[in-house]
Amino acid sequence: MSALSDQLVSITTMVYLLAMIGHAVEYALGNSRAVTAPARELVGAAVGAGGVAVAERDTPVADPAGPAQRTTRRAELAGRIAVGLTALGAVLHLAGLVTRGIAAERMPWGNMYEFVLTVSFIGVAAWLVVLVKVPSLRRLGLFMTLVMVLLVATAELVLYTPIVPLVPALDSYWFVVHVSTIVFASGLFLLGAVPAVAYLMRAGYERGKRSFPYTLAKRLPAAASMERLTFVLHAFAFPIFTFAVLAGAVWAEAAWGRPWGWDPKETWSFISWVIYAGYLHARATPSVKRNLVAWLAILGFATMLMNLFGVNIFFTGLHSYADV
Amino acid sequence: MTAVDDRPAGTPAEAPRRRPNPLLALARNSWRQLTSMRTALVLLFLLAVAAIPGSVLPQRGVNPEDVRDFFTEHPDLAVWLDRVGAFEAFSSVWFSAIYLLLFTSLIGCITPRLVDHVRALRARPPAVPKRLGRLPQHTVAPAPDGGVAAVAEVLRRRRWRVVVRGDEVSAEKGYLKETGNLIFHTSMVLVLLGVALGSWYGWQGNRLLVAGADHVFCNTRQQYAEVKLGPRVGDDLPRFCLQLDEFDARFLPTGQPAFYNAKVTVDEDGDPPRTAEFSVNSPLRLDGANVYLLGHGYAPVIRYTDRFGRSQTSAVPFLSNGDLGLTSEGLAAFPDANVDPATGERKPDLQMAFDGLYLPTAPQEPPFTRSEHPTEENPLLGLVAYRGNLGLDGGIPGSVYQLDQRQVRNGRLTEIGAKELRPGESWTLDDGTTVEFLGSEPYIVLSVRYDPGTTLLLISSVGLVLGLMGSLFVRRRRVFVRLLSADAADPAAGSPTRGSSLIEVGGLPRTEHPGFAEEFAQLVAAMRGDRPADEVDGVPDAREGAK
Numbered sequence: 001m002s003a004l005s006d007q008l009v010s011i012t013t014m015v016y017l018l019a020m021i022g023h024a025v026e027y028a029l030g031n032s033r034a035v036t037a038p039a040r041e042l043v044g045a046a047v048g049a050g051g052v053a054v055a056e057r058d059t060p061v062a063d064p065a066g067p068a069q070r071t072t073r074r075a076e077l078a079g080r081i082a083v084g085l086t087a088l089g090a091v092l093h094l095a096g097l098v099t100r101g102i103a104a105e106r107m108p109w110g111n112m113y114e115f116v117l118t119v120s121f122i123g124v125a126a127w128l129v130v131l132v133k134v135p136s137l138r139r140l141g142l143f144m145t146l147v148m149v150l151l152v153a154t155a156e157l158v159l160y161t162p163i164v165p166l167v168p169a170l171d172s173y174w175f176v177v178h179v180s181t182i183v184f185a186s187g188l189f190l191l192g193a194v195p196a197v198a199y200l201m202r203a204g205y206e207r208g209k210r211s212f213p214y215t216l217a218k219r220l221p222a223a224a225s226m227e228r229l230t231f232v233l234h235a236f237a238f239p240i241f242t243f244a245v246l247a248g249a250v251w252a253e254a255a256w257g258r259p260w261g262w263d264p265k266e267t268w269s270f271i272s273w274v275i276y277a278g279y280l281h282a283r284a285t286p287s288v289k290r291n292l293v294a295w296l297a298i299l300g301f302a303t304m305l306m307n308l309f310g311v312n313i314f315f316t317g318l319h320s321y322a323d324v
Numbered sequence: 325m326t327a328v329d330d331r332p333a334g335t336p337a338e339a340p341r342r343r344p345n346p347l348l349a350l351a352r353n354s355w356r357q358l359t360s361m362r363t364a365l366v367l368l369f370l371l372a373v374a375a376i377p378g379s380v381l382p383q384r385g386v387n388p389e390d391v392r393d394f395f396t397e398h399p400d401l402a403v404w405l406d407r408v409g410a411f412e413a414f415s416s417v418w419f420s421a422i423y424l425l426l427f428t429s430l431i432g433c434i435t436p437r438l439v440d441h442v443r444a445l446r447a448r449p450p451a452v453p454k455r456l457g458r459l460p461q462h463t464v465a466p467a468p469d470g471g472v473a474a475v476a477e478v479l480r481r482r483r484w485r486v487v488v489r490g491d492e493v494s495a496e497k498g499y500l501k502e503t504g505n506l507i508f509h510t511s512m513v514l515v516l517l518g519v520a521l522g523s524w525y526g527w528q529g530n531r532l533l534v535a536g537a538d539h540v541f542c543n544t545r546q547q548y549a550e551v552k553l554g555p556r557v558g559d560d561l562p563r564f565c566l567q568l569d570e571f572d573a574r575f576l577p578t579g580q581p582a583f584y585n586a587k588v589t590v591d592e593d594g595d596p597p598r599t600a601e602f603s604v605n606s607p608l609r610l611d612g613a614n615v616y617l618l619g620h621g622y623a624p625v626i627r628y629t630d631r632f633g634r635s636q637t638s639a640v641p642f643l644s645n646g647d648l649g650l651t652s653e654g655l656a657a658f659p660d661a662n663v664d665p666a667t668g669e670r671k672p673d674l675q676m677a678f679d680g681l682y683l684p685t686a687p688q689e690p691p692f693t694r695s696e697h698p699t700e701e702n703p704l705l706g707l708v709a710y711r712g713n714l715g716l717d718g719g720i721p722g723s724v725y726q727l728d729q730r731q732v733r734n735g736r737l738t739e740i741g742a743k744e745l746r747p748g749e750s751w752t753l754d755d756g757t758t759v760e761f762l763g764s765e766p767y768i769v770l771s772v773r774y775d776p777g778t779t780l781l782l783i784s785s786v787g788l789v790l791g792l793m794g795s796l797f798v799r800r801r802r803v804f805v806r807l808l809s810a811d812a813a814d815p816a817a818g819s820p821t822r823g824s825s826l827i828e829v830g831g832l833p834r835t836e837h838p839g840f841a842e843e844f845a846q847l848v849a850a851m852r853g854d855r856p857a858d859e860v861d862g863v864p865d866a867r868e869g870a871k
């Protein structure tokens with residue numbers, strides 16, 4: 001069962017990689033379309049002025065748009081295939097987690113390898129939900145799948161650990177509650193950080209910047225919609241994260257006799273929590289620039305990563321059971 | 325007072341009317357600054373940054389040994405860091421200053437909002453604006469049969485707060501957002517209060533407890549190896565005694581622990597003794613204290629028979645050196661050995677001590693330095709015997725885990741041999757005295773704590789989460805309806821099918837609400853009367869009554 005899980009995870013990485021390629025193809029073809037786009041917009045505007053604006057999309061416009069439309073259709077196809085592959089990857093990913101859990105006879109989040117795998121699965125699943133609700137965000141998929149490939153590959157190549165059971169301190173009802181909510185919130189924060197980065201690039205592009213990172217944002221969804229997505233994901237994740245941290249405190253009280261002891265893991269959760277609270281505040285304050293708000297979201301995720309990787313590697317504390 | 329000197333430049337126009345006391349103005353301005361959202365943001369950010377040193381540097385409260393190591397490794401830096409409180413970062417002046425400012429800001433922020441909100445909760449939704457067409461959502465629809473009353477009914481049934489003024493209906497929903505937000509922020513103040521309560525009135529102590537009736541522990545300060553009392557705790561700790569009857573640990577073949585359980589006899593003041601069990605995740609909850617099981621180990625039982633034939637037994641806990649196999653080290657000291665029972669004369673150079681290494685599961689072959697498994701499958705005790713002056717006269721009390729190496733170095737304590745013993749074996753030393761290894765008793769590591777703040781912490785945690793959910797998931801919005809008489813209605817807006825009158829409806833989301841257009845459309849549909857079938861069934865009388 002354990003070997004099956006390992007194989008499933010390997011295949012998952014491949015499938016995400018293919019999905020990423022699909023998105024990249026969509027992106028590339030989309031870019032070639034951009035050459036003719038201005039002409040098309042002009043035509044559209046002219047038609048609009050004539051009073052039949054609604055028909056714009058279906059009108060087979062004159063010559064230059066012909067091949068462009070074919071590329072558009074191909075780009076569309078590549079994008080759809082990429083999403084299909086992402087979904088397939090998610091199913092395999094889940095299967096990999098379930099088999100791991102069966103092999104270990106417990107929930108599959110006892111060490112960093114399993115933790116990263118689960119968090120990234122939540123990220124993918126939440127991404128698919130977002131896609132169903134707002135299909136127009138699909139072009140963000142290139143970034144999403146890139147992050148997934150990086151995460152799952154890191155888990156596989158760097159963090160892999162053979163199955164071991166839990167130490168007694170982890171064998172608790174609260175452990176399941178605490179860790180499952182932490183994993184869930186982390187997955188959402190992970191997903192939320194992607195549109196935050198994309199927003200910064202796209203917002204720069206929309207302000208007319210044409211230098212390197214901004215040009216990547218040419219075909220991304222509108223900055224405002226990505227900013228809203230960032231907020232929705234964070235607003236959803238924050239209460240879950242709050243609950244998770246508090247559940248951890250309840251568990252720590254039962255296991256170690258104190259709800260909060262400022263051990264490095266606890267300290268970094270506190271830091272993340274405060275930063276995300278700052279993000280929500282900043283977004284609710286009109287005088288704070290939206291770019292700064294997005295940076296706070298990214299900073300928040302950086303502190304989550306620090307907690308996951310940095311603390312396990314650099315510090316020792318009561319939480320250091322989570323071996324690398 | 326430079327800030328005061330600066331002021332006249334900015335406010336000459338106001339000065340003639342009311343001459344504000346400059347100090348008061350400064351205070352008011354600072355207060356306004358402190359309670360602004362921007363300040364809250366900056367303070368939040370500072371708090372996050374200030375928490376970092378506490379995770380990077382060793383902390384006395386978490387790892388006192390690491391702090392000591394840090395001092396030996398970087399003596400100069402450590403002294404300097406210690407001066408700014410870096411090893412107790414979370415109780416340092418700078419950390420406290422930030423969170424106290426933040427909480428002052430918080431209280432200054434929630435108090436006026438609380439007042440406003442109470443007022444808003446008691447107020448009625450505002451009058452319908454003159455021009456509904458200016459609202460983000462706006463439509464004109466045929467009026468339902470019941471007119472304004474029916475519209476109000478639809479809104480009420482959907483739990484809107486409704487007020488009817490003549491031909492107009494105003495409705496508002498989502499007060500829970502602000503309620504939740506206030507609960508959330510207030511809960512944060514309560515969390516701080518809970519923490520303060522715990523640190524003032526709480527206490528904690530740590531110790532080891534060896535199994536058996538000889539090692540009963542009663543709850544007094546002196547019985548703890550380490551004890552920390554809050555400033556408001558008196559000398560009287562709650563009275564109870566514990567005796568470890570049985571300790572059960574199970575391990576995996578790798579040596580990883582899988583399960584711990586301790587059976588104890590509890591003797592609480594006034595109650596008859598009773599037995600109880602506790603384990604790692606379920607502490608023993610007593611009246612006035614909780615007892616937590618943090619670890620365990622073995623206390624080898626060693627009997628020494630001296631030159632006068634007197635035997636003494638020691639069951640000193642040996643401390644694990646940290647490996648999975650529970651290899652542990654300890655010292656069995658017999659300072660009262662070889663005292664002549666006839667004369668009572670104590671010979672300071674005939675004290676005995678045995679430095680021991682205990683392997684619960686010794687390997688089959690030497691070297692016997694590492695235990696292979698934490699269970700006692702092949703126990704082996706390696707002893708090094710010392711005779712001489714133990715150097716205990718300085719007044720250091722009995723429980724020593726380490727030999728005073730200075731005494732060895734200056735020749736007052738001599739090593740007289742080493743031997744490995746299995747349970748039941750004995751070793752006769754050069755002077756004819758004997759030492760026997762009788763077996764071992766388990767011991768457990770206990771933390772005993774009392775924290776009166778936990779209940780408040782638990783309640784405020786629930787408040788935090790519920791308040792946050794209300795604050796983030798509820799949306800505040802308003803809907804206004806005006807009944808238009810048929811001739812006032814714009815004929816181009818649509819053809820009224822039922823009756824001759826129309827309603828004009830406007831909607832205003834007061835907070836970001838992407839789904840509002842949809843909700844608005846459903847609401848208007850419901851007002852017109854084309855509700856989903858299951859709803860129509862439920863409300864026939866409402867229509868009848870309106871007719």
Ligand code: HEM
Binds near residue numbers: 360430
């Ligand atoms: C102790 C530190 C604080 C934390 C952790 C904190 C956390 C939060 C969080 C997570 C929210 C999001 C809920 C929401 O968006 O409705 C929020 C909202 C809010 N906070 Fe705080 N807060 C703190 C201090 C303050 C202070 C000092 C103020 C006053 C200056 C304040 C004023 C507000 C306001 C007005 C909102 C509502 C924003 C809105 O949604 O329009 N908070 N706070």
